[in-house]
Amino acid sequence: MARALMLQGTGSDVGKTVLVAGLCRVAKLRGLKVAPFKPQNMSTNAAVADDGGEIGRAQWLQALAAGMPPSVHMNPVLLKPQTETGAQIIVHGKVQGRAEGRDYQGLKAGLLDAVLRSYRHLRESADLVLVEGAGSPAEINLRAGDIANMGFACAADVPVVLVGDIHRGGVIASLVGTHTILPEADAGMIIGYLINKFRGDVSLFDDGLAAITDFTGWHSFGVVPWLRAANRLPPEDSPGFMQPAAHATRKLRIVVPVLPHMANFDDLDPLYAEPDVELVLLKDGQAFPPATDVVILTGSKATIADMRMLEKSGRADELRHYAAKGGRVIGICGGYQMLGKRIYDPQRIEGDAAEITGLGLLDVETVMRPEKIVRNVRGYASGEPVSGYEIHLGETHGADCARAPVMIENRPDGAASADGCVWGCYLHGLFNAGRFRQKFLHNLGRESDGRNHQEKIEEALNDIASELEKVLDIDALFAAAR
Structure with missing residues (x-):
């Protein structure tokens, strides 16, 4: 039976998807059979799993990083927005209906069983399951019936590492604030944290790490720099070309x-x-x-x-x-x-x-x-x-x-x-x-090198894995899984 570890974030877009993908590739290169898992995802970017049905495109990418066939069990609940307030609900790859946001809050607790069944299915065929949360566990107004973050972690007894995004600023407040606001049982699931998207001299943040650990008691697993290779991965929620690229000439x-x-x-x-x-x-x-x-x-x-x-x-x-x-x-x-x-x-x-x-x-x-x-x-x-x-x-x-x-x-x-x-x-x-x-x-x-795009994605995943091996305490991180 596989051990498991979950990455949650202090907010959306802190880099959880890329980090899980990178850690999946690290585990694969270390000879582990690893499976990605996201209990609930919301995205209009879907992929088709090998066992039929839809999953989030991000979980397809993580499966690629893990060297595993993408499965509907890697993303048992997928929400595909259709209006400002409503979304299509997909469970185990199949459309189950549509719901407004307020109605879904009452429905999601009933989906926990489907989530846990998929999680157990993955554990039976892997050495390690790397779980990605959604948004932030600090959204305590959504805690009742939660299946995406602490609701899942507590139900499945999966230890959590909290990811903070220093690029946005206020990373100390976001990590310490999350510790402060979480119910005691939820905070107790968190075994440590890591800092993501750091630019510059990491040693300048040593005092910051010490402060976070002093306030929370959590272990620091390391500081991840700004991963340039991540720009070569498919974006999850917005077109990557919304940001200017470094190409010198456009024709x-x-x-x-x-x-x-x-x-x-x-x-x-x-x-x-x-x-x-x-x-x-x-x-x-x-x-x-x-x-x-x-x-x-x-x-x-x-x-x-x-x-x-x-x-x-x-x-x-x-x-x-x-x-x-x-x-x-x-x-x-x-x-x-x-x-x-x-x-x-x-x-x-x-x-x-x-x-x-x-x-x-x-x-x-x-x-x-x-x-x-x-x-x-x-x-x-x-x-x-x-x-x-x-x-x-x-x-x-x-x-x-x-x-x-x-x-x-x-x-x-x-x-x-x-x-x-x-x-x-x-x-x-x-x-x-x-x-x-x-x-x-x-x-x-115009001309092209004719390479399949997936080859370039594979190279980016290898580059990210190499960087994570350098900056994170991978041995301690994987040992913390249970």
Whole structure:
């Protein structure tokens, strides 16, 4: 039976996901069979597990780091936001329904059994389980029925290491404050802490570490510097290309309209990593950039709502005008559905609209169906091997489907205009394939090294693991698991 250790944070975005991924790779390189686990995740970026069903993309990354097949048990509860206050609830990879935030607070306690069953399943087949919390355990207003942080840790008797983000400032207050505000039983689960995202001379923080330990009694497992290699990993909650990259030259301009419910935007990470590509996030109210080479519409968690936003903002007419002049437009999943003439939703799966007009750039129509298609797939695009996954509601048909840009296991996927300037498909992960991406860019007058993007992710994980071995007391950290 595996031992387990949980990383919780003093807040969101303190680096828990990257640290768990890095520690998974450390454990793997040390010869341990390690499994990542996150009881509850909230994300619009989902992946398809090898055993079927959806998990958070972050847990897919951690499974890759661990060298384990991604499983629905690694993320038993996934919440996919659909509105400002509501989310789709996915349990063990399958959709269980939808709930508003206030209603979910009453439902989550009933999900603890599913969480514990998955945790026990992973323990049976691993030497070590590394658990990632969500948000912060100091949100004591959410403690009742909690399954993401201390509720799980106490129920499963898993020791906790608390992560503080020094880059934000106030890390001493956040760690000591968490110790102060937690109920005694919860605070007793914490065996130590580590500092993340440190810049500069670590010795200058020696007094800070001493102060934290004096106030809390917790052991310090070390200080992690700003991990530059983490920038080469897929982001969890926002597009990585929202931050400027260090590329010296940008030549090919790819514009990505920002939509309220955009999802699986990590499809674009391989393009962002190309030194000859400039990815431009086009936010509401911003002018359409001149000299745009390609527009890509990403996936969406609420396709009809996002199509409405395109119309309301005037962006839809801009895209139609751009395409009419020979501009290239690509749609992936929900973006593909928006490229068509109409989207029908007879069962009101996405809201109150039975149908809506699309961009009309492809001669296709989509009908939403209640059965979600969730599967890993392989195929060919432009004569090159590709692999990825499908996660979508709805079926798309029409005359332009006769020119499908992708063949998935001997069936066509997607549609293209007669001139080939507009096309779309349901396949996520298309640009991860190095040879396809190389051909795609070559056809636009740019070059690529043709490496599969996953190779670059593997290198980043190894670099992170190497750094963690240097700065953390890994022996003590793993020995603390129980």
